[in-house]
Amino acid sequence: MAGADGRRTIEGGEILYAFHPDLAAQWTVRPGEPILVRCPDGVGGVIRDPGDRYHAVDYDRVNGCVGPIAVEGAEPGDRLVFAIEDITVPQAWGYVLVIPKFGLLQSHVDEAATRIVPIADGRVRFGGLSIPLDPCIGTIGTAPAAGRFSTVIPHDHGGNMDTTAIRKGARVHFPVNRPGGMLALGDPKAVMGDGEVCGTGVGVPIDVAARISLVKGGRLPRPVIETADDWQFVASADTLEAACRLATEDLIDALVRAAGLSWTDGYMLASLVGDLRISQVVDPLMTVRMCIARRYLPAIDAPA
């Protein structure tokens, strides 16, 4: 099925609630083929009214993702680049949830709370405040080499990274661990802060205009976000400190591999111009990204 602008539309199918090595493609695309991915909201549409509450996170049934999308020719050791050309919000409202036993300040929270917020003219209304839309994709990843990861969990395959930088204009690089790569995405937000402290942004469905390209032999240990300005090395781990270590190691490896620095010089440069940023502090693992301006690191691959 092709969208109005000739993009192939990817929607529906069997919703995916876990990333694992045996994912079977529901769609197969050519590298660079224009697609429009229609993602449902992160709670499967069950929150529609302030009286609808979310009393606990069911790790088997939230952040449902559309996919897997296989990319023709993708083989383990390659990488996929998911280029986000546009994200639109096809709904005039979104939800914000406080969920018991979830969120950064869960010790303060006794009961569930839901707020339905209107969306109009590119803005979310929150009481008397008007917040510009800045939609992002909360969960996106490829099939892992091993293990089974609920769509609530971020890990080296991507998954629930809840990273605001995965927005319009970003190119998100993923490891290919299994033939086809098997990309899937969901858990959209109309707007969210770095940290996602209460456990949600403004949950909505989104339509994502994208193309997936392929870098043969471009193996990566973990996802990397490319923006107009910088590279962001994303890592998730049990603690923020452990995630910071992984993301910093990945940056230094790229400085050594692609820019020819010694490891020690890479470590020093990371300390001078690398910015560790928090993505989220509420999922079962913590996610950070180590960011460096492209003027200090033009490419992440070794020179040819």
Added chain:
Amino acid sequence: MAGADGRRTIEGGEILYAFHPDLAAQWTVRPGEPILVRCPDGVGGVIRDPGDRYHAVDYDRVNGCVGPIAVEGAEPGDRLVFAIEDITVPQAWGYVLVIPKFGLLQSHVDEAATRIVPIADGRVRFGGLSIPLDPCIGTIGTAPAAGRFSTVIPHDHGGNMDTTAIRKGARVHFPVNRPGGMLALGDPKAVMGDGEVCGTGVGVPIDVAARISLVKGGRLPRPVIETADDWQFVASADTLEAACRLATEDLIDALVRAAGLSWTDGYMLASLVGDLRISQVVDPLMTVRMCIARRYLPAIDAPA
């Protein structure tokens, strides 16, 4: 002693290596008095050559601070606002150090390394790269109500927060815990990334043009940075997660106190437009800041 532009110059005296309740003023200033604080580098000038190494952090003798500066009329329960009007670097070089058993990736480091980097025309040269100067104050704080904190340690009084946002144009709000407040500062960097992953930025001396004003009764639990665009609630704790909790609690308290939100609405708003950012991950405690644009929180005090 007055500087060329009529500012009172504060320099020398006995260098301070710990914040504690019994600090005695070496200078006393009037609220709003223009001052120029000359800070020595963070290692007391012992690193001048690539052959000079720093083999271990001596918690009693680094990050030497200039102060204490008492502010006339400051009493416990007030707050001081340190307004940074300018920071200049009066030296044509700086140091970057890798120190064994210190820094985020210390398990990779066997021996000390020193790099001396030239500074000219507002830029640091690092190999073939040219990095714009963006000087910040690594250690700045007031006397704590209790306890003794080496100038390597950040805590609720401020101290070694290693926060890039403490730069020209920022107004940094501190709790006054003891008469006069007893502000001191040091540990300057010519440039540094968020995280300060190797354990140092580019160490240099700096001259800080500032004024310290007083908010009577403006009690704060921890430092808050005010910029042209946002408020940044700074917190330090044993782990990044614990620091994130404190900083988020402080933001929500301000949203409740100054903007009249319910706690739950404040928590949700913090999740939508609050950005948790990493300051540093290498000092004995970890430091983060929770940032919110001023259009969502015009002031941090309750309306009169």
